[in-house]
Amino acid sequence: MTTTGGCLCGAVRYEVDAAPVAVRTCWCTDCQKFAAGNATVNVVFPADAVRLEGKLTDYASTADSGNRMHRGFCPICGTPVTTGSEARPHLLGIRGGTLDDPALARPEITIWTRSAPSWAVIDPDIPCEETQPALPGPSTTSPRRAAAALDPVEDPDRRPRRLSGHAACATPRPRARG
DSSP: OOEEEEOSSSSOEEEEOSOOSEEEEEOOHHHHHHTTTSOEEEEEEEGGGEEEESOOEEEEEEOTTSOEEEEEEOTTTOOEEEEEETTOTTEEEEEGGGBSSGGGGOOSEEEOGGGSOTTOOOOTTSOBOSSOOOOOOTTOOSHHHHHHHHOTTTOGGGOOOOOTTSHHHHSOOOOOOO
16 A cells, blocks of 8 residues: 655655554644644654655654654645654654545544644544543554554553543534435
């Protein structure tokens, strides 16, 4: 499986030769700033499977989680392209809006819901976490093992929970039929 994408102006392109490890919608305060007030959608891949073409400018900061983060964006058009944590150098997040096939960016979990504004639209049909849940560690290098590490059936201690930090996470609503 090869995933491709790039920035708005085309100066930065990427190819990924691996399946996503996780797809997350993030409402942390930093991501809200990067997304102009909304959440970001981050498709997480093994870092060694991502090939970037073109120059990214790095913005380094310390996240609410305490992790040192690096966000890569196109210096020409400003499109946010990547996100990564020094705590998990084996993983690299690709911003969902940069994918050539946006269907790959379907979120599996919403994180940092305690930071979401009251008007935020959060899918009640996927798990929510108030803060930063665990991702696979460095020993989980293959996408298959990484996916198993996130699988609630395989590891109930990592099962995402519906938490009360946001109304949508506390009370699942029925899906509209249509």
